[in-house]
Amino acid sequence: MDQASALRELVRRENMAGNRQADARRQDEINRSIRVIAITSGKGGVGKTNIAVNLAYALSVMNRKVMIMDADMGLANVDIVLGLAPKYNLFHVLTGEKSLQDIIVRGPGGITILPASSGIEAMADLAKGYKLALLDELNALKERPNFMLVDTAAGIAGNVTYFNLAAKEIVVVTSPEATSMTDAYALMKILYQNYARKRFRLIVNMVKHQGEAMEVFKRLRHAMDRFLNIQIELLGYVLYDEKFKEVIKRQKALTELYPHSPASKCIYGIAEKVCGEIPERVENGSLVFFGETGVQHGHG
Ligand SMILES: Nc1ncnc2c1ncn2[C@@H]1O[C@H](COP(=O)(O)OP(=O)(O)OP(=O)(O)O)[C@@H](O)[C@H]1O
C-alpha cells in the first residue's frame, strides 16, 4: 500500500503543477503527427486487445509506425498476447522511476508497446494528475509513431472514459451478442451525453459472415440515430476465426502468423481503410489535457 500512497502524493503534486499553455502548444504539435485511436468496448472480452495487436501489426506491414498503449491498467494483457515480458511498465513512469522511453518494448514488425502494470489496484482508477503526467510524457518520445492505438479496459469506469476522451478517434468493438451491443450503446451514450463525443466507429467482431456484421451495425446505428440523433459509422468487421486459439497459445499476432486466415484478411482490410483516410481534426479530443475536455472529475 506504500505504492498507493506514493501515487496519491504524486497526483497531488501533479495537480498543483500543470502549465496549461505549454501543454497546449505541445499538444498541437503532437496532434499533427500522431493518430490516436482508442479501441474500446462496453462489454469485456469482445476482442479489443486482439484487434489492437493485430491491427498494429497489419499497419506496420504497411510501413506505418505504430505504438500500442495498454491502457487496461488493472489487467495488462497486450504484453501477454504477444508473449513479451516487460520489466517496467506505466506504473514506473507514474512513480517517476522511469521515463516513457525506458519502458517501451518492441513487438513483431517493429510495433512498440507501452505496457500497463498488472494487478496494482491503485492503477485501476488513476486520478487526473497521473494521466496528465503520463500522456504529457509522450511528447518526449524519441520516435513518434504514426498511430497510437489505445487498448482500453471495458466499460465506463472513470479511467476508461479518460482514455477514450484522450483519443481523437474512438473505435467501439462489439460482438453480435445482445449484451455486447447493449453495452456498446450504453458506452457511446455516456461518451456523448456526458462528454459531447459524437463520432464513433464500430468494429463488429466474431461474426460468422458479413451479413451478420451488417445486421449488428444497422441495429446499433438505428438505436443511436433514433434515441441520440448520432450517426455512427462502420469501420469494419472481423470474422470469427478458430486460428485465434492457436496464435494465443503461441503468443503471436494472427496477422503475422496467418495473414491469409479469415480474421486476418478482415483486419488487413481495416488497416488499409485506416491508412487511406485523411484524419479529421476532431472537435474536442485531445491527447494531453483532460481538464479541457469537459471531464468530470471522479466520474465512475
Ligand atoms: N475474431 C475472433 N475469432 C475468434 N476468437 C476471437 C476473435 N476475437 C477475439 N477472440 C478471442 O476472444 C477472447 C477475448 O479477446 P480479447 O482479450 O482481445 O478481448 P478484450 O475485449 O480485450 O477483453 P478484455 O475486456 O478482457 O480486455 C480471446 O480469447 C480471443 O482470442
Ligand SMILES: [Mg+2]
Ligand atoms: Mg483486453
